[in-house]
Amino acid sequence: MCTSASHNASEERELLPTNVSPIHYDLHLAPDLDALTYTGEVHIKVRINEATDNIVLHSNELEIKEASLTSTALQSGASISASSITLKKDDETAHLAFAQALPNGSEATLSLKFSGILNDLMVGFYRSKYTDAQGNTKNMATTQFEPTDARRAFPCWDEPMKKATFNVTLRVKENLTALSNMDVAKTAAVGDGLKDVSFSTTPIMSTYLLAFIVGELDYIEAHTSGKHNGRPIPCRVYTAPGNSEKGRFALNVSVQVLEYFADVFGAEYPLPKLDQVAINDFEAGAMENWGLITYREVALLVDEASTSSRAKQYVAEVVSHELAHQWFGNLVTMEWWSELWLNEGFATWVGTLAVGHLFPEYAIWTQFLTDNLQRALSLDALRSSHPIQVPVRRSADISQIFDAISYSKGASAIQMLSSYIGHDSFFKGICAYLQKHKYANASTEDLWNALSEASGVDVSHFMATWTRKIGYPIITVTELENGSQIKVRQNRYLSAGKATESEDETEWWVPLGIETAESKIQRPIDVLTSREATFDVPVSTSKWYKLNKDTVGIYRVKYPASAVVNIAQAIAEGELGTNDRIGVIADAASLAVSGHSSTSDFLTLLRAYASETEPVVWQEIATRTDALRSVWVNESDEIKEKIDALSRTLFSPLVKRLGWEAASANEDSLVGRLRALAISAAGFSGDAEVIAEANRRFHAFFDGDKSAFNTDMLRAGFAVAIYHGGRAEFEKAKSYFLDSANPVDQQLAALSNLGFTKDPALVNELLEFALSDNVRNQDVHQAINALSTSEANRERLWKWYQENYDLLVTRYRASMSYMGALVRISTGGFIGYDKADEIERFLATKDTSKFQRVVDQSLEKIRSNTAWFKKDREDVRTWLASNGF
Structure with a gap:
């Protein structure tokens, strides 16, 4: 593996050599769902960029049996076999040496024969188990390649910039359904009860978006109107046999969202079909494979009679998010994983837009404040956070940035920007961006350029700090004696307290959105572009004033005490909008944690919400x-x-x-x-x-x-x-979880509630149950999460994590981000510097490199919360006593 300089001078990326580039893959796979193995053959048309007799590509846990090159540029004019095949486990690469060099500018076909295992790790080409109507356990084979696991399925150039076209052929039993990104081109019987299913050629795309599935599947189908493509697009939802009708809600949503996105993006959905598949064993929530989107069951299936409204909304959100990716991520792909937010932040924002369009009753943009903005602000208040555009050097680092910064802060930055330049200008720029970069790779700067041209505003100038710098500001307001102005100052906000001088160097571009009781909002929008500045606000004559109207800005606000009293009165009298009421209480609580104000101030403010x-x-x-x-x-x-x-x-x-x-x-x-x-x-x-x-x-x-x-x-x-309750309630809820006839969201609700038990014996039983075959690997966190809410149970949970650490690493070795989720749950509830030190000592003896960011964040949160408790313990006691508690 060579190290290549990136577009960002501060980031040295570990990339494959650039001497050879893939053009087209012809991939043949023959999975055996009984033996849980597969054989494969791939013929890769490549371009030779530098004369070479060595080819390096990605391969992970595959056995490569043969490798050969065919090219008219070879001296023999025919085919030569590799003189050596060297697999490097740490680099996840295969190094192929040949006796002859291929000249610069030539083309060749690289042919490889290989075999692999349908693993139980929920990555690569893997098996998922389900139970049929007769109670039999069945297997299906499915894929999960993002970010870097296509290399587990077949040898390839597994980097987002190495786009190519693909032809996929799957050899499967005649009774099985085979799916891939494209429509079926032909099916041919090959004897012994097998058939070859060949799919049409894909558009040029990245390896992480390729997908294929084999199993017994049912489906339901609907079609778009055809007004965008000139023909209706068939949309299907596939499930294990007997469950397909539960995909009806998601199917209806997807048809409408495909039409909606074609309108707002100014570009039709480019593939001939859209399949969506419910997978029983699936680590992520969903995966946006182009034309073949995969989901956890809970993210796709709805029982109209029994599924909760929140779970139903979740399905609408996830489907909309994944469909947004068909354009933003699939049609135009980030050039490297440091730009992940271009995929995930945008899909989160525009997915919210689609849900709001289809389901106005959800008040989805108000929920956005709690589900995304506050979530992002909470994580980004830690020193151990990271910028939206985060340097990524190697494959091992990638999974650590699939978090609230890339998704929720990225989406919040887009919300702030689109509110400032206006939605019309924003979507004009988005449409231009997609048209210019379709079927190619793009960077954040490419997006800013398109939005700048559309809006007439230098977007890059003021957005660079939001995407390239860690954290966000607290805006401190001071009222000037003249009664007609306020002075605002920005400093970096940290939940642990005041930022040091070296941590507080960034000066953000901050749209202040100042509103008063009389004007509601000043136009043009006031913007803070320096450390501090003065703005005209009629403090002495206005009943109240507030910054960050509608809570679209990524910052906290600290007001003078008199202004807080006036805002509280406005809240009590119903004068502030819903989004503003959320922002005020969220800021007050957060400033109490950081010590910028007291917890008693937050508690007093709560009284203004009595009639909420x-x-x-x-x-x-x-x-x-x-x-x-x-x-x-x-x-x-x-x-x-x-x-x-x-x-x-x-x-x-x-x-x-x-x-x-x-x-x-x-x-x-x-x-x-x-x-x-x-x-x-x-x-x-x-x-x-x-x-x-x-x-x-x-x-x-x-x-x-x-x-x-x-x-x-x-x-x-x-x-x-x-x-x-006690054992009786615990056992009843457990039985409800185990009954597969119940809606999957309600089953998981029952599982997640078991950890609220206070009985130590039941806690031990639950921890044992969590690692049993009754709980799928992807749901272990659901079983244990509630244990962290109890002081006594926290200790037992942390002990369980330590005792089972090696087992957990073995189980999640291919998806170590899940280890991060488990360490967050197992430690996040603790209070005490000594406890943080104990946890740190234990984890220091382990290889946590693939989830170290979460370890750092968990420890910082414990110490921050401990500091909050010590700082305001007496303050809260005094407030409670003086307020009649």
């Missing part, structure tokens, strides 16, 4: 109060009960107002979710009436009265019953 009615605002309030309860876990029982009492004053009235039953059959789904949120929060904070009713309904549900919990209530009802 919007579900998403309550979601943010619950998130922030849950964080307080979690961090204050080491307090005395007396103080913890007072915090619970505070929680009950917030959420118990909500339960009484909303009741336990929907007001009507067509109740707003967000109201149903709010009811569940209130019941969960009140139940966990000890509301005796809620606990009793949850328990009564729980047992009625298992006695046959399925109306006891509607679809949105089941998760909350199960959680409260298990938390305050």
